[in-house]
Every structure is written in C-alpha cells, then in structure tokens.
Amino acid sequence: MSSSPVPVPAQAPPYGRTPLRTVQVLDGAGAGSGTHVRSLATGLAARGVRVTVCAPVEAEGEYDFTGAGASFAPDAVSALRAACAGADVVHAHGVRAGLRASLALRGHRAPLVVSWHGAPEAGGALGRLSRLLERRVARAAAVVLGSSSDQVDLARLRGARDARLAAVAAPGPAAATAADPGKARAELGAVERPLVIAVGGLVPRRGYSVLLDAAREWRGLDPVPLLVIAGEGPQREELARRIELEALPVRLLGRRRDAAELLAAADVAVLTSRWEGRSLLAQEALRAGVALVATAVGGVPELVGDAAVLVPYGDRGALAAAVAGLLGDPARRAELAAAGRAQAATWPSEDDTVAQVLAVYDELMERRPR
Structure with a gap:
C-alpha cells in the first residue's frame, strides 16, 4: 500500500524548548x-x-x-x-x-x-x-x-x-491511484472480464480459503471474473495447489509495490479476514471509489459504515453472492463508490x-x- 508523507503546517513550531x-x-x-x-x-x-x-x-x-x-x-x-x-x-x-x-x-x-x-x-x-x-x-x-x-x-x-x-x-491518496487502470487490467489479463482484488499476507486469518471457495462459484458467471490476490506468506503453496487442481480463475501476484494502482483498476475489492482493526485495504478501496465487500469483523463496520457490503466471516455463500451481485449491478457499484468517498472524508x-x-x-x- 502507499506511504505518502504526512501533511504538516509550513512553519510547524518545535515541540517545546527542549526537543522531546x-x-x-x-x-x-x-x-x-x-x-x-x-x-x-x-x-x-x-x-x-x-x-x-x-x-x-x-x-x-x-x-x-x-x-x-x-x-x-x-x-x-x-x-x-x-x-x-x-x-x-x-x-x-x-x-x-x-x-x-x-x-x-x-x-x-x-x-x-x-x-x-x-x-x-x-x-x-x-x-x-x-x-x-x-x-x-x-x-x-x-x-x-x-x-x-x-x-x-x-x-x-x-x-x-x-x-x-x-x-x-492511512496515507492520503497517492498520485499512483490516478494511473491508467486499463494498463493494470491489461497486465493482469482482465481487459474484457471483471476484476476482483484482495490485498494482504497469505496467512490463515485472511480467510483466503473461503475466498477461493467463492471464486469456484464465480466460474458460472459470464464473463468469468478474475480474482487477483496481492500478498505473500506461508499459505502460498497451499493456495496455489488449490487454484491449479480446481482450475480456479485466480492469480497469486505475490507482494506488490503497486497494490494501490491495481486496487484502483478493480471492479470490486474483497476483504475476507477473520479480524481487522482499521484495514488499509478498506481505507484505500473507499478512497479510490472501488466497491468493497468485507467481513463484518473487528473494527470494519465502524470504519466503513454504509459504504461497503458486509458479510459474515467464513460464509462463502454470502461472500460469493455479494461479489456476484455487485459485478452484475454497475449502478450499485457507483452508489458505493460515492458513499465510500463520503465516508473516507469523515476519517481523521x-x-x-x-x-x-x-x-x-x-x-x-x-x-x-x-
């Protein structure tokens, strides 16, 4: 994710007489x-x-x-x-x-x-x-x-x-998010198909096994959406094996420095974690105007308010249906994009x-x- 400098007053005074x-x-x-x-x-x-x-x-x-x-x-x-x-x-x-x-x-x-x-x-x-x-x-x-x-x-x-x-x-929106989304979609092979993205380490608490279950159900959609997961971790081999054996429409991208550009190019972002505090992915998705489907866990509900679709953790059916519903409803995605930017404006x-x-x-x- 992005890491831009903190905006400060042009002439910020030093802390007291003796520096802390x-x-x-x-x-x-x-x-x-x-x-x-x-x-x-x-x-x-x-x-x-x-x-x-x-x-x-x-x-x-x-x-x-x-x-x-x-x-x-x-x-x-x-x-x-x-x-x-x-x-x-x-x-x-x-x-x-x-x-x-x-x-x-x-x-x-x-x-x-x-x-x-x-x-x-x-x-x-x-x-x-x-x-x-x-x-x-x-x-x-x-x-x-x-x-x-x-x-x-x-x-x-x-x-x-x-x-x-x-x-x-989270850091404010970076210039990178203004990059051409078509270029990112072409690189990923999603020019004429929907693009769904998840970002985060490949560890059990991220809920990626449930996400792959949902991706299996999306194979019945036309066109079949592509799910990309940007992140690295100990579950890579296990997830890669499932993707290959089940012929899932999923790509593991590894750790990416351009995750913000990829996110901005997506149709839907997904957050499937067992727990999150103040998720960077959720913040960047809402700021970028990308429709978000997230698990209703930890600090996620208070972070996103009504600007995302929330589903129970571990419920592959609810997850698959929520994403499929958004992919088939551009108007609803546009509503969430506007709501997301409005919600982000309320954050510190x-x-x-x-x-x-x-x-x-x-x-x-x-x-x-x-």
Whole structure:
C-alpha cells in the first residue's frame, strides 16, 4: 500500500524548548504498522520531536524511516535498550513490540505507549499464550491506543490502566491511484472480464480459503471474473495447489509495490479476514471509489459504515453472492463508490493522528515528577 508523507503546517513550531525524544518500536514489517510508524515519524520529526525507530533492518529498507527524518536503530536487544535509555517516551506498535519495549525499559523512567495493532489469536495453546502476553503488555503500558473500539475494549479487559481510541489514518491518496487502470487490467489479463482484488499476507486469518471457495462459484458467471490476490506468506503453496487442481480463475501476484494502482483498476475489492482493526485495504478501496465487500469483523463496520457490503466471516455463500451481485449491478457499484468517498472524508487525517499521539506524549510528560 502507499506511504505518502504526512501533511504538516509550513512553519510547524518545535515541540517545546527542549526537543522531546521518542523511540518507536516496530516488531516486523507489516504493512499496517510499518506505514503507521513511517507516518508518525514524518509528522513528529516535522514538529521538532527527535524520533528513533527501532525495527528490523528490512523494515528500514521498506519504509525509509531515516528519509522521514528519524534515526534508525536495528531491533537487537542491546540497540533497543540503548535507545530506550535516552528516551522521554517509548511507543511500541503491537503486542510483541510492547513486550520487548517493556523489558528494555527496566530500570528506566520513560513511560510506555502501546498501539494495539494486530488480530486476537484464536483458541488453543497459542491463544492462551497470546492472552498472557496481552495482559503483561497492557499492564506495563502507561497508555494503550486502539485503532478500533473492540481493541480498546480488549486492552481494558486485559488490565490496561488507560486505554483510548486512536484511529490510525492511512496515507492520503497517492498520485499512483490516478494511473491508467486499463494498463493494470491489461497486465493482469482482465481487459474484457471483471476484476476482483484482495490485498494482504497469505496467512490463515485472511480467510483466503473461503475466498477461493467463492471464486469456484464465480466460474458460472459470464464473463468469468478474475480474482487477483496481492500478498505473500506461508499459505502460498497451499493456495496455489488449490487454484491449479480446481482450475480456479485466480492469480497469486505475490507482494506488490503497486497494490494501490491495481486496487484502483478493480471492479470490486474483497476483504475476507477473520479480524481487522482499521484495514488499509478498506481505507484505500473507499478512497479510490472501488466497491468493497468485507467481513463484518473487528473494527470494519465502524470504519466503513454504509459504504461497503458486509458479510459474515467464513460464509462463502454470502461472500460469493455479494461479489456476484455487485459485478452484475454497475449502478450499485457507483452508489458505493460515492458513499465510500463520503465516508473516507469523515476519517481523521494523518495530521490529526500525529497531533493526537503528540498530545498523549505531552500529557505523559506533564505527569512525570519534576
């Protein structure tokens, strides 16, 4: 997905007389959290905050945090401890990052802020371990920021002293979305057939097995729509095997840097996840005026409002029918396109998000003993 700079006032004053020092801790290079940290780094640095991003080296290569005005440190334990030792506020993104940051902060006074990215785990041993980690991180944090109401509720359930709603704004529309959609459709082989797109890692929680079930039903449509999935992950081999064995009209594109252009060229976007907080795909689809069919899970309903068709998670029949219905109804797609742009106009901007986070940092600084 796109990662454009945060708009800031032309003459943004520095933060106070002594620059605030913050460390942003990122565990992994997921599109949502990586894009958010890049956005925060840009906006905070523009306001005079000294920002250090501790993340895997590959995340720096992907998001160019130094280009956003931040310093970069690898996520090795020693580097993280050194960075946290000199920080006024440490802000971790995700539960695992929160755990690592809380350990690195032992013996230091800097408060910990945790943005609650990521999906709740299912049952079983992994789910129990996840809940234990969530409790530890929620209780260690001075403030937990959830991008959706259900994340805030979960953080409170896990014992957070202070949990708040803090919407994670997606970057504004990039110029790339204005590219010729015909070129993208020609590349994908969808010039004279409908194009359906999904974007996200090939992992079980994305619900792609159900999406392939729906694609099997679309083979009866005329013309047969092409489903493309942009993303990479451990399920690739399994999904590719099914596509070949069942002769499904599906292409796995791997990880794409031009996902925004592909999305803008699609007739329908699909989001089939078991859980989502504030989905980048949903935000970019609505902004681009692309009709969206999404599972009614997590923060999706409050994000999209009436501007998307919502279906139950795991219901292949409802998913297949919703997409087929939109493909056969251009007027309904146009209605959703207009509703999507109107809904997107109500979301907070990147500038709003940075201002809210900075206000939290300011509040924590005021709490500290002089």
